Amino acid sequence: MPEKKQEILTIFNEQIKPGESKEVNFDVANLHTSSSVNVPIIVERSKKPGPTVLFTAGIHGDEVNGVEIVRQLIAKGINKPKIGTIICMPVINIFGFINLKREFPDGRDLNRVFPGSPSGSLAGRVAHKLVTEVIPHADFIIDFHTGGAGRFNSPQLRYSKDSRSLDVLAKVFGAPFVLYSKNLSKSFRTTCYKLGKPLLLFEGGKSFHIDDTVTNSGVNGSKRILKHLGMLKTTFKASKPKKDCIFINESKWIRANYSGMFKPSIAVGNLVKRGDVLGNITDPYGKFNFFVKAQNSGYIINVNESPIVYQGDALFHITAKLKR
Known part of the structure; x- marks a missing residue:
């Protein structure tokens, strides 16, 4: 990623000069009580020229583990660059975070309204401000997410097959898995793709939950990226990944054939063979016990960690074709 001349950075009319640290307020909207809501954007700039990296999390208000990863980057001072600029936005959907909900108060999923509109819904207005005020400054973005509805994701990176130029950075990040997945309509990732902004989407853990393994994967991967770009200060060490990441071309969901009480017997990250028992579904009365088996x-x-499932619910996500 080429170096660029350090100039004054302007975000929401706030000027940040090279060598400065500043907390910029992302003014969204007041609560219904008229109380103001501050969404901090933490900007750290080196005096030396270099790329601008943006770390984002909390697009979904219930995805707390992503917020924790960016929080640690800030708390530990990892976001203070040796060169260039690092911008951190730990909680984009502050309303969902306050209300412990995935969506905005208007019921919309922020990740389905990009690039937004200055006169649209609340979620659309937030998306528009993010796209017009922050994204233009970024040379590279890492967006942190977690699994929803009790489904626990192994730490993984996602981007489309059209973005295979990101393979090198994905290997540097060092998550256990890389899943090639289609760009979804009106998502943050798709909008950044159309704007020519390279983005790695990190998935790990589940909603309303903080997992140390997932957090460490996100923080360590971020440090490796910053070191690769020459931005990590020498006070921090970027350890090498324990294993090479596995690139996934195709994957499948194993769904519940019955409703009932569900108990998985396999953990995320494990390699299984077709026919292996992955868990079982029972009823509260001891009348049946259905074994869920790997279809490939x-x-x-x-892994779905919800104790109660309904017929058709996604239970396991399993790789179907690996990149060779």
């Missing part, structure tokens, strides 16, 4: 061989990259 592959790695388990997501």
Whole structure:
């Protein structure tokens, strides 16, 4: 990523000069009580020229583990660059975070309204401000997410097959898995793709939960990226990944054939063979016990940890075809 001349950075009319640290307020909207809501954007700039990296989390208000990863980057001072600029936005959907909900108060999923509109819904207005005020400054973005509805994701990176130029950075990040997945309509990732902004989407853990393994994967991967770009200060060490990441071309969901009480017997990250028992579904009265089996061989990259499931619910996400 080429170096660029350090100039004054302007975000929401706030000027940040090279060598400065500043907390910029992302003014969204007041609460219904008229109380103001501050969404901090933490900007750290080196005096030396270099790229601008943006770390984002909390697009979904219930995805707390992503927020924790960016919080640690700030708390530990990892976001203070040796060169260039680092911008951190730990909680984009502050309303969902306050209300412990995935969506905005208007019921919309922020990740389905990009690039937004200055006169649209609340979620659309937030998306528009993010796209017009922050994204233009970024040379590279890492967006942190977690699994929803009790489904636990193994730490993984996601981007489309059209973005395979990101393979090198994905290997540097060092998550256990890389899943090629289609760009979804009106998502943050798709908008950044159309704007020519390279983005790695990190998935790990589940909603309303903080997992140390997932957090460490996100923080360590971020440090490796910053070191690769020459931005990590020498006071921090970027350890090498324990294993090479596994690139996934295709994956499948194993769904529940019955409603009932569910108990998985396999953990995320494990390699299974076709026919292996992955868990079982029972009823509260002891009348039946249905064993869930792997329909193909592959790695388990997501496990539903909800104790109650309904017919058709996604139980396991398993790799179907690996990149060779």
